[in-house]
Amino acid sequence: MSNAIVGLAVGMALGFAGYFGGFTAFLLVAALGAVGFVVGRLAEGDLDWSQFARPGQGRAPQDRPTTRTRTTQRSRLK
Numbered sequence: 001m002s003n004a005i006v007g008l009a010v011g012m013a014l015g016f017a018g019y020f021g022g023f024t025a026f027l028l029v030a031a032l033g034a035v036g037f038v039v040g041r042l043a044e045g046d047l048d049w050s051q052f053a054r055p056g057q058g059r060a061p062q063d064r065p066t067t068r069t070r071t072t073q074r075s076r077l078k
Helices: 003-021 023-044 073-077
Strands: none
Touching (some): 003 023
16 A cells, blocks of 8 residues: 555544544544554564663664763862
8 A cells, every 4th residue: 555545544534533523532543543653663673662662772882972070179189
């Protein structure tokens, strides 16, 4: 199925939910659609769960920003 057909189907589903169920139903359908999208991508192997579990841990050490520690006057005097 092409992306245009999938987008059309999602748009129609959201439109029907908004028309017949109101704004709350529209938000519920949109949220469940987003959850279904993420679960589908995880099932296909396109996403790695560790990207969501621990942000920043999946990057290589050279990609992580370095933090500088402040030096106190005591450590400068020693």
